[in-house]
Amino acid sequence: MQKHNKFYNPDVLIEFVRDGLVEQEHSGFVILKLKNEEIKIGDSFNYPFYLRSCAKPLQAALLIDEKLDEELGLTSEEIAIACASHAGEDCHIQSAKSFMYKADICEGLIRCGIHSPLAKSITCDTPTVFHNNCSGKHILMLALSKHFGFDVNTYYEKNHPLQLMIKKKVYELCEYNKETPISTDGCGVPIFSMPLKNMLTGFLNLFCDEKYSKIKNAFLDNPYIIGGEDRLDTKVMQHSPNCVAKVGAGGLCIVVNTMTKEGFVVKILDADMNAREFVVLNILRQLGWSNIKIDDSIKTLHNQVVGKKEILFSL
DSSP, X not given: OOOOOOOOBOEEEEEEEETTEEEEEEEEEEEEEOSSOEEEESXXXXXXXXXXXXXXXXXXXXXXXXXXXXXHTOOHHHHHHHHXXXXXXXXXXXXXXXXXXXXXOOGGGOOSOOOOOXXXXXXXXXXXXXXXXXXXXXXXXXXXXXXXXXXXXXXXXXXXXXXXXXXXXXXXXXXXXXXXXXXXOTTSSEEEEEOHHHHHHHHHHHHTOGGGHHHHHHHHHOHHHHSOTTOHHHHHHHHSTTEEEEEETTTEEEEEETTTTEEEEEEETTOOHHHHHHHHHHHHHHHTOOOOOOOOXXXXXXXXXXXXXXXXXXX
């Protein structure tokens, strides 16, 4: 089988060492935009990666542009659920349904698909679309389609006028103007690709612009709605004052310090969630943005320490 050519040069960011032997290595990229410098770990050579769920707050900017949040009387929690990759808990389902009712959307129109809740503590024999981690985004798209008078039955299609508007808005925020591949996200809507630095630029432009303060505050005030049980972005925001965070499939996480107007993006190439979390939390600690306690030990089910996770970079 022919392999794709690789146009990037990642660094090994983290090793899992068990009783003296390296058992796992996880490679990827880190880009930081700080006040006086830009730091790159690994060189992606501007290779375009898919935004995945990191696109959600950028897409929600249209809600504010159109003042649809005011028209519908949306709460901070309902704005948050539009940006969320949630764990399917009661608070998430209630927020999604409340948004749907205010927008006068029929449940049958929501085309995100059905999966069991991401929260491991929840047992659900008959999951619905509301348990889907992208349900809030789909309700947002339906609400916008209805607002613009677009066909609500085909809102998820690549060439639907709403999806073209979303692309224009996302590219504007990210300061990106090239035509790179567009794929279909797991929930069935178009997802765009662009270099990691442009993703980070988009987050800085969104979360540091007073115009979009409602989106910023929705994250800061409702970190559990954005993610939920065992979700990295929730953990970051609960322990890092003034920071907003959003994860995306494929090993992505973007964090913005809304006070200092700085930020960083992490991409773990093998999409290992444990590696992503450990890298992100260590960056926060190195920057002095978080007070979260980091456990670097590798333990057995009997709580015996048999190794440790080791970060291979310093800022």
